[in-house]
Amino acid sequence: MMKGEIVQGQAYLVGGAVRDALLGIEVYDRDWVVVGSRPEAMLQAGFEQVGKDFPVFLHPKTKEEYALARTERKSGIGYHGFEVSASADVTLEEDLLRRDLTINAMAQTPQGALIDPYGGQDDLQKRILRHVSPAFSEDPLRVLRVARFAAKLQAFDFKLHADTRDLMQHMVQSGELAALTPERVWQEVVKALNTQKPSVFFMVLREVGALKVLFPELDRLFVVTQPPKHHPEGDVGTHTMMVLDAAACLSDDLEVRFAALMHDLGKGLTPEEFWPKHHGHEAAGVPVVAALCRRYRVPKKTQQLAEKVTEWHGLIHKGLDSGGKPALKPKTYLKVIQACQVLKKPENFERILLACEADAKGRTGFETVAYPQAKFWMALAEAATQVDNRAILAQGHQGAEIAEAIERQRLQLIGQFLEAYSLKNH
Template identity: 65%
Template sequence: MQIYLVGGAVRDTLLGLKPHEHDWVVVGATPDELIKEGYQQVGKDFPVFLHPKTRDEYALARTERKAGKGYHGFEVFADPSVTLEEDLIRRDLTINAIAQNDDGELIDPYGGVKDLEARVLRHVSDAFVEDPLRVLRVARFAAKLAPFGFVLADETRTLMQEMVSSGEISDLTPERVWQEVAKALATAKPSIFFEVLDQVGAVEVLFPELYQLHDVTQPVKHHPEGDVWIHTMMVLDAAASLSDDLNVRFAALVHDLGKGITPKELWPKHHGHEKGGLSLVKAMANRYRLPKNTLNFALKVTEYHGIVHKVLDSEGQPHLKPQTCLKLLNLTKAFKQTTELSLLLTACEADARGRLGFENRPYPQRDFWLALAQAGSKVNNQEIIATGVQGAAISEAIERKRIELIQAYMDAYSAEKAEL
């Protein structure tokens, strides 16, 4: 029995990163031998075991043969006769096909170290085409490793394009697609994930709502970066720089989908795109079975990001009616806690910053909305009840008082701005 550290742990260590997990390959062993040593077998598809102490994953060296469609369409052969080189050749990228023995010696039969040094993402073998999920995985690695300057090898890009053209990418399960998207959204540069997928034709197949943002014009004054696709990618990266929250990042990705269905004769304006995008966000979320909280938050950002921006006009003066502001504050339960409101404001700030030349501009709307929430929360419910109102009239009186408090804050804010 020989045990080797493989995959991401080796790659990340060579890049100077701290590995998040350690995966191991066991050569020359049987399942019974590992079980006798206290390893716990997990899953039915692959011979994978958990270490009795560290709980790291140990997989028997195996080969795979394509026998059907999709991610699960493989026949797995695990046997003591399978060599380390045979196991490594079935992996996706050369940089993920490097092993390390107990002495720290690297086993690199497919040039992974060279590609690491050259910052190239290259497939290991032609077996790459057998698993359509690898199209998304490679795009995710491109996003994950973007800070290091990795680029996609031309031959790998061509192979990915052929895989998309074959149609098999459509056989991926919704859960697997969303899992890769969620991991990509967690990277420092998530736009790279979608840009790589776009280069190989996968965005059009998997995310048609995003694809139709290409070449859709916007007012140059507000969007000097160009079309809605470019703006969306910039907003996504701005969101990644502002927040680690998955919901914020996904909302940033889909907030302007409605612009993709604006009739061309109305361009570059997109009146009503906020509500127009709601059905598109739902369609994408339902297709990939997103968590309900992720969908619901994205819908709020999509519908209300315009209102959030417009709370202050170009001169920095309050611009909305207090009733309109109260609606959004109630929607985000801002008078009980400002967590959701703050996240929504972060997504909107990313929208404001995701424009060429606007990346570092202040976003005073954030503090203004939070101040409105604080002002509207200063309602004394007991005083209202003491006036003798009952039933539904109590909540109506509370609403009227909140509108009064919000208006008072706006007036005071305007007066202060005028003095300055």
């Protein structure tokens, strides 16, 4: 027997690999289901068991996942409350029946023959996201997974089947989403943020009522108005989705995309009598971002970038006026670059500016408008770093006087830069 050769049972390619191949998407990960085998036989063939709750194995050569065919029966609350059976008499059709969507419930023999008991290929051609069976409602994580698939497959314009939408809405209303752990929610958010059009994920969640449950800070933005002159797209929620997609176009960096998503949460706190203006929304938004990040145990670095963008995007935009001229005082420029830790982490400032550029472009009619502020701020920050520390020390300064002298020189350098910039560009 060759190592990795299945001598008991039959292996079938399943799930995303089959779906993506039929859509013409390049397949990177391949998962297999083995029907008619037992854990002992897999171990004897050299497979390494990795599943704790049910038998999943890694192929000794390819390291691809091979799972024994299984059935699941709801026995408790949430996505952990299942009794799993992986006996040798579980059929392929029974295994596929427990999956979420018909387009994910297809299999293929090693020879390439398609096995499609639940109409996945037809739904694939019609661009429909449809649940396989009523058992879909037993796992609340599937609400997020379907939203993520809609984002992942956005280029193909998949739509929710009406019955699936109704089922997801019922799941949300039943309170099942409360069983989701912060880690699992964040995992799905990360996967969604890494798609080409992540806004689709949040819009599907909103469509079924899940955004209000999981991210009320985002959901409330869709009723908040803004000045039409600067925001022809309308409400803050729509703007936020446009900014998120603009960030996805500008950068593959997940932290930049998350910061773009978070940047205007403060507008949700503005009293309605002050709409459509939102003075002070930047600072007001920082505690809201922090609370959301704590709730979902967002990594600290990701949270910190989002907080910086939230707090400083307004002043960064105002760094140049509508005519492209410097519009702030040297002290204000210095305050921004110090707060954004430009002197310690210049690469972080570049990411902050990317999120700010996404904010500027995430508006109807502004999608392709240039954002000269990015180059301006980077050049200004570079000028502010050219402090001659040795010369300052040679002047005999001590203690707090040294820091004061450095700040005076930074302000002087910024003033000289602004003067030169204005002469050069106007």
